Every structure is written in C-alpha cells, then in structure tokens.
Amino acid sequence: MSMRALRKLTYDPTLALTVLFIFGLLGLFIVYPLVQVFVTSLFYRGEFNPKYFLQFFRRTYLFRPLLNSLTVGALVAGIGTAIGFLFAYAVTRTDIPGKPLFRIIATFPVISPPFLLALAAILLLGNHGLITEYFKLRWDIYGLPGLVLTETLAYFPLAFMALEGVLASIDPALEESALDLGASKMRTFFRVTLPLAIPGIASALLLVFIRSLEDFGNPIVIQGKFQVLTVQAFLAITGMYNLPLGATLAIVLLIPTLLAFMLQRYWVGRRSFVTVTGRPSGAALRRTSPLGKTLLVGMLSLISGIILLLYGLVVYGSFTRLWGVDNSFTLENYRYVFSTGAEYLLDTLKIAGVAAPVGGILAVIIAYLVVRKKFPGRGLMDFLSMLSFAVPGTLVGLGYVLAFNKPPFRLTGTAAIIALVFIFRRMPVGIRDAVAMLQQIDPAIDEAATDLGGGLAATFRRIALPLIAPAFISGMTYIFVRCVTAISAVVFVVSAQWQLITVALLHEVDNADLSQAAAYGVVIILVVLAAILLM
Known part of the structure; x- marks a missing residue:
C-alpha cells in the first residue's frame, strides 16, 4: 500500500x-x-x-521537587476526577434540580487563567486574607494545601467534560436490567455504571494528572516552600542562568507524563466497554430517591459555592485600594489596567x-x-x-x-x-x-x-x-x-x-x-x- x-x-x-x-x-x-x-x-x-542527570537523584534539592510534583499530581488527579465524576453523574444520570446551573459552574474555571484561583485563595486565606485576618490565624494557604485546592478546582472541569460524554452514552436499560434482577441501586452503581465508566475515568485521571504536573501558574503563585519541578526549571533558567540544569529538569518532567499515558492505554485497552450496540432502547433514567437528591445537591452546592466564592473574591478584590490594608471601594485598579x-x-x-x-x-x-x-x-x-x-x-x-x-x-x-x-x-x-x-x-x-x-x-x-x-x-x-x-x-x-x-x-x-x-x-x-x- x-x-x-x-x-x-x-x-x-x-x-x-x-x-x-x-x-x-x-x-x-x-x-x-x-x-x-x-x-x-x-x-x-x-x-x-550529562552531569545534571547524574546528580539528579543524588541531590535532594533537585530530586525533592519531582516527588513534590508527583504528590500534588496524584492528589489533584484523584480528587479532581472524583469531583468531575460527581458532577458528571449528577448531570447525566439523575433528575436533580438545577442541572444547567451546575454544568455552567463546572466548566467556568476553563475560561479563566488557572492561576486566578490561586490568587483568589490568597485573597481568602493568604497572609492578609479575609479568613486569616478575621480569625487571626497563624496558618496560611501556601504550600501543599494551596496547590491541591487551587489545581483541583482549576482542572476538575477537564474530568467533568471527559466523563460527561461517557456517562451520557451508557444505555439506561443496562442499569434497569440490574435493578429488575433484584440488585440495589448502590450495587447497580458499583457493578454496572462504574465499570462502564472506567475508560472515561482513566482518561480523566491521565488528563488531570498531566495538567497538574505541568502547571506553572498556580505553583509560582502559591507553592510557598513546597517546591515543584516546573517552577524549579523556570528558576534554574531565569534566576540561575543555568540552561543545562533547566533543560534537565524539563526532560525529567516529561518522563512521568509519558509513563502515565502508556499506563492509561494499557489499562483501558485490555478491556471492552461497548454499550452502544445500535439496537434501540426505550429505557429512561429512573427517578432519584429524595435522600439521593439531597446528598447530591448538597455536595454539588458546596463545591459550586466554593468556586463562586473564590471568583467573587477576585471581583471584590479588584475594587479595593490595597487588599488586606485598605479595602475601601475604588476604580483605580481598572484605570491602571x-x-x-x-x-x-x-x-x-x-x-x-x-x-x-x-x-x-x-x-x-x-x-x-x-x-x-x-x-x-x-x-x-x-x-x-x-x-x-x-x-x-x-x-x-x-x-x-x-x-x-x-x-x-x-x-x-x-x-x-x-x-x-x-x-x-x-x-x-x-x-x-x-x-x-x-x-x-x-x-x-x-x-x-x-x-x-x-x-x-x-x-x-x-x-x-x-x-x-x-x-x-x-x-x-x-x-x-x-x-x-x-x-x-x-x-x-x-x-x-x-x-x-x-x-x-x-x-x-x-x-x-x-x-x-x-x-x-x-x-x-x-x-x-x-x-x-x-x-
């Protein structure tokens, strides 16, 4: 050929x-x-x-940022995919009220700079944050907690968008058959719905993990003393003027992303998940129980409230004279912009x-x-x-x-x-x-x-x-x-x-x-x- x-x-x-x-x-x-x-x-x-490749695993200050990046990536991928799955499942497989609103909120972080959430977290929990100042806290958001919070909220929409299509394509007749055979709704979820969603879950995990691993904006703003590899590579080049070291760190950053990609292909490729057969199905989604609706709406409202609070703080902060010192109203910031x-x-x-x-x-x-x-x-x-x-x-x-x-x-x-x-x-x-x-x-x-x-x-x-x-x-x-x-x-x-x-x-x-x-x-x-x- x-x-x-x-x-x-x-x-x-x-x-x-x-x-x-x-x-x-x-x-x-x-x-x-x-x-x-x-x-x-x-x-x-x-x-x-290749001196820096040889030194990488011997020098803690070089190796530690990789471990930190992998830690953040794993936590963000796990939590972000779970939140994305929660939103996608509620929007596609239930009859809860407010689904259009939850869908909009779940995708809103996509249209803003990811590190804008890091800025919002600082406005709320930074050294002069609203909560920090009000409660006179000695703790702040910088470091691992801030990275996990901001990156999870920034990248869970990617998991939501990947999983929404997967869950929407699952034939409701499969779940109805399990229920008709006597399975409880919980057992049907774990034995039918969840296994069929594995391709989307694996894809979402991969996508969120890679995006977290390569994230630069959030760490440069909120990493504190918890150094990650992207920022260290940047500082090696712009601060130390050491191009070989910066290049080495960038190559090291590439390795886990490729390994994650190959793992995802192996995991998903060895199983079959065919649910669209071409045969018509008259089954419709069953009504969600009142308790289920309450729990889902409560969890989605909590997460949505956090997102709206953080973006609302950015809007509010843009009209203050000097955040944390003088919060009086002004338009000078927009005149400056x-x-x-x-x-x-x-x-x-x-x-x-x-x-x-x-x-x-x-x-x-x-x-x-x-x-x-x-x-x-x-x-x-x-x-x-x-x-x-x-x-x-x-x-x-x-x-x-x-x-x-x-x-x-x-x-x-x-x-x-x-x-x-x-x-x-x-x-x-x-x-x-x-x-x-x-x-x-x-x-x-x-x-x-x-x-x-x-x-x-x-x-x-x-x-x-x-x-x-x-x-x-x-x-x-x-x-x-x-x-x-x-x-x-x-x-x-x-x-x-x-x-x-x-x-x-x-x-x-x-x-x-x-x-x-x-x-x-x-x-x-x-x-x-x-x-x-x-x-």
Whole structure:
C-alpha cells in the first residue's frame, strides 16, 4: 500500500507539496525545539557531560521537587476526577434540580487563567486574607494545601467534560436490567455504571494528572516552600542562568507524563466497554430517591459555592485600594489596567487574533490529510501533530527559546515566537475535533468531487471545509481562549516588546499588588466571554 500511496503522490503534486509543507512545519516547530532541549541537557560548556542527570537523584534539592510534583499530581488527579465524576453523574444520570446551573459552574474555571484561583485563595486565606485576618490565624494557604485546592478546582472541569460524554452514552436499560434482577441501586452503581465508566475515568485521571504536573501558574503563585519541578526549571533558567540544569529538569518532567499515558492505554485497552450496540432502547433514567437528591445537591452546592466564592473574591478584590490594608471601594485598579496594562491587552489580542485562525486552518488541513488521504508517513504526521499536547508547557517554552535564538531562525523577542507557541501547542485540540467530524462524513462525497475533476485544494475548500466548519470554529475559539489565559509555555518567550496580559497579572502578584492583579483577572475573564459569544 505504501508504494501505491507513494506513486499517487507523484501523480498529485499538490498533495505531495502539502504533505512536505506540513511535515516541514511539524519538524521545525515541534521536533526541533524538543531536540534542542535534549541536546542542551546533555552538553555542558560545549562538551558531552550529562552531569545534571547524574546528580539528579543524588541531590535532594533537585530530586525533592519531582516527588513534590508527583504528590500534588496524584492528589489533584484523584480528587479532581472524583469531583468531575460527581458532577458528571449528577448531570447525566439523575433528575436533580438545577442541572444547567451546575454544568455552567463546572466548566467556568476553563475560561479563566488557572492561576486566578490561586490568587483568589490568597485573597481568602493568604497572609492578609479575609479568613486569616478575621480569625487571626497563624496558618496560611501556601504550600501543599494551596496547590491541591487551587489545581483541583482549576482542572476538575477537564474530568467533568471527559466523563460527561461517557456517562451520557451508557444505555439506561443496562442499569434497569440490574435493578429488575433484584440488585440495589448502590450495587447497580458499583457493578454496572462504574465499570462502564472506567475508560472515561482513566482518561480523566491521565488528563488531570498531566495538567497538574505541568502547571506553572498556580505553583509560582502559591507553592510557598513546597517546591515543584516546573517552577524549579523556570528558576534554574531565569534566576540561575543555568540552561543545562533547566533543560534537565524539563526532560525529567516529561518522563512521568509519558509513563502515565502508556499506563492509561494499557489499562483501558485490555478491556471492552461497548454499550452502544445500535439496537434501540426505550429505557429512561429512573427517578432519584429524595435522600439521593439531597446528598447530591448538597455536595454539588458546596463545591459550586466554593468556586463562586473564590471568583467573587477576585471581583471584590479588584475594587479595593490595597487588599488586606485598605479595602475601601475604588476604580483605580481598572484605570491602571486600561492605561498601564492597555499595551499588554492589545498585544495579547493581536497575537491571539493571528494565532487562532492560523492554528484553526492548520488543524483542519492536518485532520483532512490524516483521515482522507493515503501517503507514506500518515501515522507519523498524526503522531507529531499531537506530540506537543502531551509535552509539558515548560519544556515547550524552553525548547522555543533554545531553538529560535540564533540565525537562521532568530525569532526571540518577536510576536511570531509567541504566536507559534500558541499555534502548535493548542492545535491538537482542533485536530481531534476535525478528525472526529470527518470520520462521520461519507468519504464518497470527496471521491465524487475528485472524479469530477476537483483537485486537492478545490475539494478541501469547497467540500470538506464547509462540512467541518464547526470543528474549525471550535478549534479557533479554543486557541484564542488559551492565548488569553495561558502562562506556562509563553512565560519563556515574552519580551519587553511583546507582553501578555497573563504575564502582567503574574507580575502584579509577585509585587504583592493583589488588587491590581484581581482587576487583570476580571478583564481576562470578560475578554474570554466576549470572544466565546462572538465566535
């Protein structure tokens, strides 16, 4: 088949050039930066010397952050997936009141910078937090408790979204059959519903674990003395100016994420979970008992209340003069954001305005090639296009700094390098959306266009693109939102000429100007909401 596909490329120069162009982009902006990180970690002062790999397990100050990161990741993955499952189960498998509201609250943290919750936790439980000051507490939120709290609330929506579709697809007839055979509702849940949800649970655990492991924004704000690997890699580069050490720590960070991915594939792949058979089912969800409703609504209301409280504190804090010292009302923080911070906001919108459509178009082109065309290296293209999604943002950002700071690819200090980080780091979501939509469209439509003389470009532009327009729009929206809210990868590539509003927010937190930081956070949320409504 590969020879036939290769022969087809020779007869279709447009396809051949497109494939080569895409491989060139993936090689230059995904593979090349990662190679540069590996090379930097293995060479010291121009000579091969993996000294930091050799020292890593001998030096406590190097090894401890890895253990701390794994601890936080495991706790956040477990608790976050449990909360996500609770919300998803209540929304899809019960008849509790207020389900639309709970769904909105469960997804709200997705549209804000993840570390905005860390800022809110400081406003509530920091050294001058409302609760800390009111009760004269000597304890504060910094360290492991703060990291687990903020990352769990920031990333449990990912588990919720992964599990909602899985639980919604389970045929109620399976549970009804178990109940008709005499099983209690509790036994039916543990013996039928929960086992069928294992693929989603495993996927959610993996996703939340990786996102926690690579999180930079929350730890840099609230880690205190509980050091994690992402922050240590950043400080090694920006504080110690030790690129080999920073690269080594970034590579070490990659190892557990890949191991988690392989474990998830092994765990889920060895069992069958088919529930959609094509046969119609007239079964409907059974009514939830009054006690069950009370417990579910109570737990969901408690978690939702915490989320609303934290975001409400950010809004309240944005109108105070100096948090913890003078909480009187003022609009000066917003005047500051729209004067001093206006340049950061405009830079962010300009870069996001370029990265979003470019990333969206590249995503649908790659998806179209992978699903609809046969050519040598199709599987490799699919793998490379998804690679950056599995790589921690710290590693991606460092890779771009190392790869594009000298001719012939000197991009450091420009807007282009920031846009490229966004495009190739966030593009995989758009690719998966487009692939899923293309798999639902009959290939005969494309084949008919080709038989009538339509070339690759014409068929894609006039047939495929209109059919997968929703995937293009959703991918473009996702890239735009992440451009406005991201911090982990781009913190390495911003410059004095081009800054981002999330970096400005982080600077305000570093300077202890929490009221101004809160105002930046509110503006970011409003910009994201406006973008979602417009798109």
